[in-house]
Amino acid sequence: MSVTVRVPSALRKLTHGRGELEAEGATVRDVLAHVGRENPDLLARITEEGGELRQFLNVFVNGTDIRYEKELETPVSEGDEVSIVPSIAGGRE
C-alpha cells in the first residue's frame, strides 16, 4: 500500500525539508520503518530503539489516533494519510 506521511513543519529539518513523504506498508509500523530508512533522524525522534512509539508522540491515520485503533499494528490502505505530531503541552507538576 502506498500512503502519504505528513510531518509538521517544525520537524522538516529531519526529512530533508519535506512535509510530505510517500511510504509503503500494510501497517503503521511498516510505514514508519519505510520512512525511517531515508529519514533516520525522524525515525529516532518518533520511535524508541526497540521500534515502539515514543511517549508524547501521536500518530493519526486519516485523523484517527492509532491509540484508539491497534497502535503500531493499525492497518493502512492505499491513499491513507499518516500524520506524526508530537504532543503540545506543558505546565507545573
Place this chain on the structure above:
Amino acid sequence: MIRTPSRVTGWAWFEEVGDAVVAEARAAAAEEACGLLVGRRSAEGVVLVTSIVPTPNTEPPERRRNRFMIDPLRLLEVEKSLRESEEEVVGFYHTHPDSEPVPSPVDRRFMELWPHTVWVIAGFTRGSEPPRIRAWCRDPEPGGSVREIPRADPPTGHVRGARRDSGGVTGGAKGPGRVLNEAEFPSGKRKK
C-alpha cells in the same frame, strides 16, 4: 515556499497579534490559555508571527490552572489550511496565570519534542498587568538547552490585518496581509 527551519535567532509579531495573545490570557484568567502561532521564517532565522489560532486547553478543568495541552488534530487542521500559503505554524503560546514567563520543567520536556519552534509565554507575575511576554526555543542538537529568543521589531509598513479562513484565527483586521519581503525582517531588530 516554506523554508526548512534552521536555528531560530529572533522573533517578532505585529502589534495586533500581541494584543490578541494578551486578550486571550486575560480571558482565561486563572487558567492557562494556549494556542498556535502562525507566521514565517526569514533566511536569518527570525520568526515573524502574523496571526494566532487560540485553541482550547484540553486538560481537565481541575488541572487547567497550571497545565495546558493543545489538541494535535487542531495543529493538523491548521497546517492543512496553510498548505498552499507562505505561512506555517511557527510556534505555540501559553500563559502562566501567576508566574514568570519562563518555561517550567514540564514545558521544557515538551519543548524538546519541538525543535525550531518558538514558545511564547505570557506570564502574570504576581498579578502583573499587562502580562510579561518572553519567547523561548530549544535547540535540536542532543543536550541542547532552552534559550530565550531576542525579540525584534516587525517589518514596518505592513498592511494591517493578518488573515484568514479557518475559523478561530485572530490577529488583525480582515483582508490579506502583504507578502513580506523576507529580507526586511532582520532590519528592524531591537537593540538591547
